Amino acid sequence: MFCYTLGLFFTFFIPMGVSGVFGANTDEVKSLSVTEGDSVTLNTDVTEVQSFDQILWMFGHRETRIAEMYRQDFDMFDSNETFGDRLKMDSQTGSLTITDIRNEHSGLYKLNIISSRRANSYKKFSVTVYALPVPVIINNYSNSSSNSSSSASRCSVLCSVVNVSAVSLSWFKGNSVLSSISVSNLSISLSLPLEVEYQDKNTYSCVANDTFTTHTTHLDIQQLCQTDKDLYSPFDGVIPSLIYAVLGMKAVTLLTVFIMSNFNSE
Incomplete structure (x- = not known):
């Protein structure tokens, strides 16, 4: 009877204890930085995915599903939109690789490892993509x-x-x-x-x-590389034109005064 009870203990409690294979649940966020066009891999830290494990990857604060693996079957939920064909999953570890990464792929990634035999586990990654600017x-x-x-x-x-x-x-x-x-x-x-x-x-x-x-x-x-004489000023030609205009107006005024004075003298 004792052996039977001890056997049950190992059957039901030991698998829960090895959930450390997936890493303990934590709110810690791992930060990664990558240049636009490079590839980045988000590691699950799992040695080998078991057939009863479900690997689920989500992106953004809305936790949109982008990739999943269950019983060695893969499903890329977002393959025709944000990521196109850039997402790759490792069949042995469930790690997610993003190839030819773009600036719009910056953000929060969440990993859920769901198991019917072990405690569930999750990890978070913050990915920042730096784009190469034009000089x-x-x-x-x-x-x-x-x-x-x-x-x-x-x-x-x-x-x-x-x-x-x-x-x-x-x-x-x-x-x-x-x-x-x-x-x-x-x-x-x-x-x-x-x-x-x-x-x-x-x-x-x-x-x-x-x-x-x-x-x-x-x-x-x-x-x-313009020299001083090559630099163009929007006021070039304006001052001489103003001088000529003022002189012209003055001449007209003097002529008018002269005519009026002669007319009054008569």
Whole structure:
């Protein structure tokens, strides 16, 4: 009788105790950051999914179902909308991989592991996607060497990208690299200066690239590198015109006064 009771104890209580295979239930949120175009995997921390386990993945604060695995069958609920064909599930662990991730895939992901033999378990992931911006080129007046004798013939420009991660920024002259800078940190800004001649006829471009994406901005020397005499003012030609108009009105007034005085004298 004792052995039978002990057997029941192990049958009904031990499986509940091994729910740690799935990880204890917690409100802790694991944060992940990824560059747009990369792939990210949300791990279940399960060694092997059993046939009686149901793996359920949900997205957003509304907890919309996006993927499910039960008895080795897969169901991608959102395959034709937000994620398209980007969702992949590992048949052994139930981990979810998002390929070619986009900015709209940023948000909260929730994992539910439902079992008829073990305690249910869940995990939360907060995913932030950083997009690679197009580099911007501006005239770098603050870096102009005004005291230099060559400053009158040279122009300083600055190429920048903001809020980037694992990105390289480079200046090209034609197909040749002039200078380059890279960063691996998250959410940082990069800037790279360049000096060119006003009359330079070469082709310059600033290129930002990460593992999957490349953005190029071409330098327009004529637009950004104008000399003082090339700068156009909306008031150009206005002052001389005003002077002529005032002189004309004054002449008309004097002529009118002269005519009136002669007429009255008669």
